[in-house]
Amino acid sequence: MENTIQLNSEKVISTISTLEKRIADRFPESGLRKTCADFLKIAKKSDSNINWLIKPNIPLRLFSYLIISLGIGGIIYSVSYVEFKLEDTTISNIIALSEAVFNDIILLGAAIFFLISLESRVNRKKSLEMLNELRVTAHVIDMLQLTKDPSLINATETSTTNSPKRYLTKFEMERYLDYSSELASLIAKVGALYSQSLSDEVVVRAVNEIEILCTGLSRKIWQKIIILNQLEN
Numbered sequence: 001m002e003n004t005i006q007l008n009s010e011k012v013i014s015t016i017s018t019l020e021k022r023i024a025d026r027f028p029e030s031g032l033r034k035t036c037a038d039f040l041k042i043a044k045k046s047d048s049n050i051n052w053l054i055k056p057n058i059p060l061r062l063f064s065y066l067i068i069s070l071g072i073g074g075i076i077y078s079v080s081y082v083e084f085k086l087e088d089t090t091i092s093n094i095i096a097l098s099e100a101v102f103n104d105i106i107l108l109g110a111a112i113f114f115l116i117s118l119e120s121r122v123n124r125k126k127s128l129e130m131l132n133e134l135r136v137t138a139h140v141i142d143m144l145q146l147t148k149d150p151s152l153i154n155a156t157e158t159s160t161t162n163s164p165k166r167y168l169t170k171f172e173m174e175r176y177l178d179y180s181s182e183l184a185s186l187i188a189k190v191g192a193l194y195s196q197s198l199s200d201e202v203v204v205r206a207v208n209e210i211e212i213l214c215t216g217l218s219r220k221i222w223q224k225i226i227i228l229n230q231l232e233n
Contacts, residue, residue, distance in 0.1 A: 006196050009047045012189050016040045019186065023179050031144050032176065036183060039137050043190050046130050050197050053123045064119075120200060127194050127203045131210060138187050138213050145180045145221055148173055150228035174228050181221040188214040 020036040027033055153170050168176060188211045195207040 007189060007192055009050070009193050012186065012193065013040070013043050013047060016043050016186050016190075019179065019182055026172065026175055027179075030176075032141070032179060032183075035137065035140050035144065036179075039183065039187065042130070042133050042137065043186075046134075046190055046193060049126060049130055050193055053126060054197050123198060124200050124202055127198060127200070128206055131191055131194060131203070131206045134187050134191050135210055135213065138184060138210065138217060141180050141183050141187075142217050142220075145177060145224075148177060148224065150224050150231065153228070153231060170228060170231065174225060177221050177225050177228070181218045181225075184214040184217040184221070 016036070017040055020033065020040055023030070023033045023036050147166075148168070149166075150170075150173065152166060153173065191207045191210040195204045198204075
């Protein structure tokens with residue numbers, strides 16, 4: 001029995017929208033909130049993009065079939081024309097004709113392969129462009145949580161001129177890090193929408209790379225949360 005369990009893009013987008021509201025409630029002016037809002041736009045764009053990718057590209061297919069038909073027709077016409085004009089059936093002429101026909105068939109085969117795979121390559125290109133946006137978003141989240149150091153929550157040392165501003169309480173930092181971890185997880189889920197909709201090997205590999213990136217980011221964030229929870233109130 002075929003497994004029909006799949007991610008629901010609408011629910012993923014709804015979860016991202018809810019997370020954006022939750023971040024806005026606590027950190028309305030933060031870069032994390034802006035990043036989440038931008039990510040929400042990317043997720044909606046990805047959903048629209050995937051719906052376009054899974055549908056047959058009729059104009060592109062018709063164009064490919066037309067070019068293939070013209071190529072096959074051209075070879076048939078050329079062979080028929082040459083045979084009709086051929087008056088001297090010497091070995092050298094037959095070899096020359098066979099070589100010309102063989103070269104034409106090779107070129108036509110390469111053209112057919114190119115045209116048949118054109119739609120999948122267009123889909124791959126559009127998918128990789130969106131997946132790259134997800135990858136960049138994950139790196140932005142990593143930058144935002146970079147200075148959220150739980151070991152400095154109770155520090156009494158005076159900051160230097162170039163030290164980052166540390167204004168978050170223990171509870172606020174925990175929520176900030178938790179939101180960051182959720183965002184990283186949701187980035188991986190949006191990426192998975194592509195791999196479940198397209199069977200392209202290159203796309204699946206790119207999705208797996210994003211999954212590894214986000215998993216590593218979440219692990220790093222949760223290490224900070226664990227340290228934070230071990231601190232005295």
